[in-house]
Amino acid sequence: MSSSIVNTIHSTLPVDDDHPYRTGAWRPNHREWDADDLVVEGEIPTDLNGVYLRNTENPIHPSIGMYHPFDGDGMLHQISFANGKASYRNRFVRTDGMQMEQDAGEPLWTGLYDLAQNSKREDGWGARGQMKDSSSTDVIVHNGIALTSFWQCGDVYQMDPMTLADMGKADWVKQFPSPTGVSAHTKLDEATGELLIFGYSKSEPFMHYGVVDAQGKLVHAIDVPLPGPRLPHDMAFSENYAILNDLPLFWDPAMIELGAHVPRFYRDIPTRFAVVPRRGNTEDIKWFESDPTYVLHWINAYEEGDWLILDGFFQHDPMPAKREGTSKPLSLYRSVDLDRLQTRPHRWRFNLVTGETKEESLSDRVMEFGMINPQIAGKNYRYTYNMTGKPGWFLFDGIVKQDVLTGTEERYFFGEGVFGSETPFAPRTGATAEDDGYLLTFTTDMNRDCSECLIFDATRLTDGPIARVRLPERISSGTHSCWTPAEALASRQ
Numbered sequence: 309m310s311s312s313i314v315n316t317i318h319s320t321l322p323v324d325d326d327h328p329y330r331t332g333a334w335r336p337n338h339r340e341w342d343a344d345d346l347v348v349e350g351e352i353p354t355d356l357n358g359v360y361l362r363n364t365e366n367p368i369h370p371s372i373g374m375y376h377p378f379d380g381d382g383m384l385h386q387i388s389f390a391n392g393k394a395s396y397r398n399r400f401v402r403t404d405g406m407q408m409e410q411d412a413g414e415p416l417w418t419g420l421y422d423l424a425q426n427s428k429r430e431d432g433w434g435a436r437g438q439m440k441d442s443s444s445t446d447v448i449v450h451n452g453i454a455l456t457s458f459w460q461c462g463d464v465y466q467m468d469p470m471t472l473a474d475m476g477k478a479d480w481v482k483q484f485p486s487p488t489g490v491s492a493h494t495k496l497d498e499a500t501g502e503l504l505i506f507g508y509s510k511s512e513p514f515m516h517y518g519v520v521d522a523q524g525k526l527v528h529a530i531d532v533p534l535p536g537p538r539l540p541h542d543m544a545f546s547e548n549y550a551i552l553n554d555l556p557l558f559w560d561p562a563m564i565e566l567g568a569h570v571p572r573f574y575r576d577i578p579t580r581f582a583v584v585p586r587r588g589n590t591e592d593i594k595w596f597e598s599d600p601t602y603v604l605h606w607i608n609a610y611e612e613g614d615w616l617i618l619d620g621f622f623q624h625d626p627m628p629a630k631r632e633g634t635s636k637p638l639s640l641y642r643s644v645d646l647d648r649l650q651t652r653p654h655r656w657r658f659n660l661v662t663g664e665t666k667e668e669s670l671s672d673r674v675m676e677f678g679m680i681n682p683q684i685a686g687k688n689y690r691y692t693y694n695m696t697g698k699p700g701w702f703l704f705d706g707i708v709k710q711d712v713l714t715g716t717e718e719r720y721f722f723g724e725g726v727f728g729s730e731t732p733f734a735p736r737t738g739a740t741a742e743d744d745g746y747l748l749t750f751t752t753d754m755n756r757d758c759s760e761c762l763i764f765d766a767t768r769l770t771d772g773p774i775a776r777v778r779l780p781e782r783i784s785s786g787t788h789s790c791w792t793p794a795e796a797l798a799s800r801q
């Protein structure tokens with residue numbers, strides 16, 4: 309391996325930090341590396357060519373007040389494969405907020421768990437307002453450019469997916485009418501090259517939906533009127549429809565009046581779905597209702613005759629109560645513990661002619677962060693690749709391949725003290741079967757104090773990784789990621 313540190317960012321986190329989401333597997337990285345010819349145990353398949361990118365909540369400073377893992381600055385970790393060899397890069401997402409805090413040498417904004425008015429700056433980003441847009445939530449490659457985004461809406465930052473060079477902010481966000489910008493989980497349809505986007509805010513109509521074409525131009529944007537401010541996190545699409553959601557977990561309206569943003573789950577308010585033709589207008593939206601829940605992530609959607617089928621993770625307890633005897637940190641962060649939220653795969657069916665809704669559970673197993681073969685997004689599909697969580701923690705301890713046709717599941721457990729990332733599917737060059745390809749994940753290995761990229765044959769998950777590629781240092785645990793094949797990297801227009 310040849311490696312070099314290209315930058316070290318000065319951090320003001322305490323040396324004796326004891327925050328559970330800034331230490332251990334969540335210990336952030338402050339060095340930016342370039343490393344080539346990485347050491348490999350096993351063999352990197354020669355038909356795996358492209359780049360795996362992962363965004364990470366990686367704090368430079370503590371927040372003012374309480375720190376939540378969603379407050380961290382954005383850092384991209386990237387591994388690229390060509391001809392059986394691998395290279396690694398990592399870079400901070402150089403957001404406006406990060407630069408302002410770098411200049412000030414201290415944190416300027418409160419995070420999710422503190423009052424907006426305690427921020428040192430009066431401006432800021434996010435649906436709440438007065439937040440730092442860390443662009444630390446999501447990453448996707450569109451038109452050959454890596455795009456990062458923030459869960460509470462903001463700018464979309466662009467980086468070269470190979471070099472991770474900063475390419476500034478996406479211009480099309482300025483044309484999008486949402487006052488807060490764009491939410492994380494911009495959705496790529498590989499079949500059309502379109503990017504489907506949404507944004508939400510505290511002002512009417514409370515949500516917007518839009519389409520960015522394959523060349524990176526905003527070509528469509530509409531209002532999605534909601535009854536009040538909501539907290540959607542993700543959207544879904546089929547070949548012809550976009551699906552937005554109005555979930556009954558949102559800020560208590562009375563508390564907003566008092567200047568506090570306190571999420572509550574309203575058990576008597578149904579879940580609502582806005583189904584709209586992908587280039588349709590506000591008046592074309594059809595609304596469907598189902599059992600109350602919160603859904604962080606959708607898996608896929610597709611059409612079958614008059615029915616639109618939507619799969620996602622139903623939270624059976626979206627707002628878990630405090631448990632007697634649980635330690636304070638584990639109790640404080642129970643809303644990111646999959647085990648407490650009871651997130652299980654679920655299927656909704658919407659009849660586009662009669663307006664009927666049906667729903668059913670797809671598994672008894674608690675899991676989330678479902679990935680599919682990206683070539684069939686929006687179409688009928690069979691396999692999902694989901695993460696299981698370490699109970700009590702926001703850490704992934706295993707991967708489950710689920711066959712949604714037969715209901716069979718197989719699981720790979722990383723082992724005690726080893727945690728993975730969201731695990732995308734990389735189709736094998738020339739593949740004809742849906743699961744003919746590879747699964748990739750970055751690990752944080754607390755036993756060996758190192759990180760690896762694990763590569764699995766998706767048809768033989770339980771056999772374990774076919775290759776382990778060593779990174780230059782242990783990286784923080786992280787979540788959303790994507791795979792982009794080499795051909796798509798070369799297609800920038």
Ligand SMILES: [Fe+2]
Binds near residue numbers: 604
């Ligand atoms: Fe997410």
